[in-house]
Amino acid sequence: MNSGPETLPPGRASAERILTILSCFERGDEALSLAEITRRTELVKSTVLRLSVALLDSGFLVRDIHGDYRLGPEIARLNLIYTEAMRMEHYIIPVLQSLVEHTGETASIYIRHGSYRLCQYRVNSPHQLGVHKQPGDVRPMDEASSAIILRNFGDNGEHKVAIKLPLFTEGASDPYAASMSIPVFQGGGAMLGALVLAGPCNRLNAERAEQYSDLMLSSALSLSRQLGGEAAFLRALQAPA
Numbered sequence: 001m002n003s004g005p006e007t008l009p010p011g012r013a014s015a016e017r018i019l020t021i022l023s024c025f026e027r028g029d030e031a032l033s034l035a036e037i038t039r040r041t042e043l044v045k046s047t048v049l050r051l052s053v054a055l056l057d058s059g060f061l062v063r064d065i066h067g068d069y070r071l072g073p074e075i076a077r078l079n080l081i082y083t084e085a086m087r088m089e090h091y092i093i094p095v096l097q098s099l100v101e102h103t104g105e106t107a108s109i110y111i112r113h114g115s116y117r118l119c120q121y122r123v124n125s126p127h128q129l130g131v132h133k134q135p136g137d138v139r140p141m142d143e144a145s146s147a148i149i150l151r152n153f154g155d156n157g158e159h160k161v162a163i164k165l166p167l168f169t170e171g172a173s174d175p176y177a178a179s180m181s182i183p184v185f186q187g188g189g190a191m192l193g194a195l196v197l198a199g200p201c202n203r204l205n206a207e208r209a210e211q212y213s214d215l216m217l218s219s220a221l222s223l224s225r226q227l228g229g230e231a232a233f234l235r236a237l238q239a240p241a
Helices: 010-023 034-041 045-057 073-085 089-103 145-152 206-227 230-236
Strands: 061-063 069-071 106-113 116-123 138-140 167-170 177-185 191-200
Touching: 010 034, 010 045, 034 045, 045 061, 089 106, 089 116, 089 191, 089 206, 106 145, 116 145, 138 145, 145 167, 145 177, 145 191, 167 206, 177 206, 177 230, 191 206, 206 230
Parallel strands: none
Antiparallel strands: 061 069, 106 116, 106 191, 116 138, 167 177, 177 191
C-alpha cells in the first residue's frame, strides 16, 4: 500500500506538497489564483498558503499585481541548466546513426522553418551514391514526405488527416530521390520535427520502405520517449477525431 502525504515523514510530506504545487502549473498557464492552485492540488488552502511563502522567498513563485501566482525566475534558471545539460543531439545523433547502420541510407531530422523545412540534424549514408546534405540546408515545403509530415502534424500529436506512418514518397524534390518520414515529439508534447530516411529511388523503393517501416516506427518512438514526447507520438499514430 502506497503512503499518502499525510503518512509520510514531515520533511518528505512537505517536499511532496511543494512539488505538487509547482507541477500543477500547465502549459499555457500565465498565472493561477490561490483558489485554482488549491483545486488542482487538492491540498488544504492554509497548506498552499504556507508553502507558497517558501516558494516565493526562494524565487520559485512570484505574485503579480492581482495577487495571483506565476512561476518565478528560479524555474527559468533551472530550466536553462537542464536544457544545456540535455543537449538534444546526445539523443538524436545515436538514433540517426543506428538508422544509417541498419539501412545504409541517410537519416535526418527536419523542422518547420517558416515556409520552408530545414535540416537540423543529419547522418549521411556511407554510399557514394546517396542523398548527401548538411545540417542547415533549407528545402521547400513541397510534396516530399518530410514536408507533408511537418504540414500535417502539430503539438500533442494533433493532425489534420490520417496518414499511414511512416510516410513514403519518391521523386518529390528530386526525380531520383525517395524518402520516408515520421513525426517525433519532445517534452510537453511539442513536435520536434520529422525523422527522415532518404536515398536514391533505385535503392529506397516502396518495397524497401515497407521493410524499414517497423525500424522507423521503433526509432521515432524511442527518440520521442527519450525526449519526453512518447504520449504525443502515440496519439499521432491514431486517426484524427
